[in-house]
Amino acid sequence: MAILSLQNVSKSFGALKVTQEVSFDLAPGEALGIIGPNGAGKSTLFNLITGNLRPDQGAILLDGRDVTGETPMQRCASGIGRSFQIPQPFDHLSVYENLLVAARFGGRLTAAEAPAHCADILRRTGLAALADRKAGGLPLLNRKRLELARAMATRPRVILLDEIAGGLTEGECVELVATICDIHAQGTAIIWIEHVLHALTSVVSRLMVLNFGRMLMIGAPDAVMAAPEVREIYLGIEA
Numbered sequence: 001m002a003i004l005s006l007q008n009v010s011k012s013f014g015a016l017k018v019t020q021e022v023s024f025d026l027a028p029g030e031a032l033g034i035i036g037p038n039g040a041g042k043s044t045l046f047n048l049i050t051g052n053l054r055p056d057q058g059a060i061l062l063d064g065r066d067v068t069g070e071t072p073m074q075r076c077a078s079g080i081g082r083s084f085q086i087p088q089p090f091d092h093l094s095v096y097e098n099l100l101v102a103a104r105f106g107g108r109l110t111a112a113e114a115p116a117h118c119a120d121i122l123r124r125t126g127l128a129a130l131a132d133r134k135a136g137g138l139p140l141l142n143r144k145r146l147e148l149a150r151a152m153a154t155r156p157r158v159i160l161l162d163e164i165a166g167g168l169t170e171g172e173c174v175e176l177v178a179t180i181c182d183i184h185a186q187g188t189a190i191i192w193i194e195h196v197l198h199a200l201t202s203v204v205s206r207l208m209v210l211n212f213g214r215m216l217m218i219g220a221p222d223a224v225m226a227a228p229e230v231r232e233i234y235l236g237i238e239a
């Protein structure tokens with residue numbers, strides 16, 4: 001059974017149809033990439049999956065259970081974690097304290113359980129040496145690492161990554177991809193929106209293209225990137 005299913009999900013802002021009848025299944029442990037031009041509705045799709053937005057139509061199922069009416073907090077507790085395009089840590093808290101908040105309130109761990117979980121995530125994300133640093137003072141790579149670590153601290157079974165590689169140098173991108181591969185190898189399903197294509201395709205086994213809120217295509221990355229309509233719409237290359 002799919003861990004996450006979207007069934008005919010649509011959302012409009014006034015007259016603007018931002019998500020149009022999107023349906024797909026995500027298998028347990030699968031890594032799915034999402035690409036599309038600016039404004040195609042990619043982040044909106046994440047907001048619909050996390051419950052930050054309610055669809056006008058359609059259903060969202062987690063493990064076959066309809067969660068369309070649930071709040072973001074309930075969906076997080078059920079196993080949907082996310083990172084934001086612009087990192088949103090508590091700047092005045094330390095790196096470790098940020099993870100504790102995510103583990104206690106998002107991951108529902110007890111005060112006794114959370115520290116070991118957070119220590120493990122600090123190590124896996126390369127943040128251990130920065131545990132006591134205030135989040136607000138971190139440079140971009142470490143803010144991105146912390147964004148990923150905060151999502152992991154909520155103990156997701158599906159993690160949504162929104163343009164996490166954007167703005168990084170090539171070397172920094174390689175480091176972040178290694179961490180994402182580690183998360184994937186541990187069995188967490190991933191949906192990753194990304195403009196840095198080579199990073200994305202080094203991790204995902206399926207790629208979805210969104211255009212004007214519609215799913216234009218979904219399939220193996222090579223086949224999707226070679227499709228004339230994708231090259232024309234996404235890359236601006238005429239078929």
Ligand SMILES: Nc1ncnc2c1ncn2[C@@H]1O[C@H](COP(=O)(O)OP(=O)(O)OP(=O)(O)O)[C@@H](O)[C@H]1O
Nearest residue numbers: 013016018036037038039040041042043044045085
């Ligand atoms: N709360 C909102 N109210 C009105 N319009 C919105 C709202 N959120 C998003 N939009 C509009 O919906 C469209 C899709 O936005 P969205 O952020 O989902 O696109 P995106 O594919 O993630 O873009 P990008 O690649 O630039 O991040 C855009 O035209 C945007 O201006």
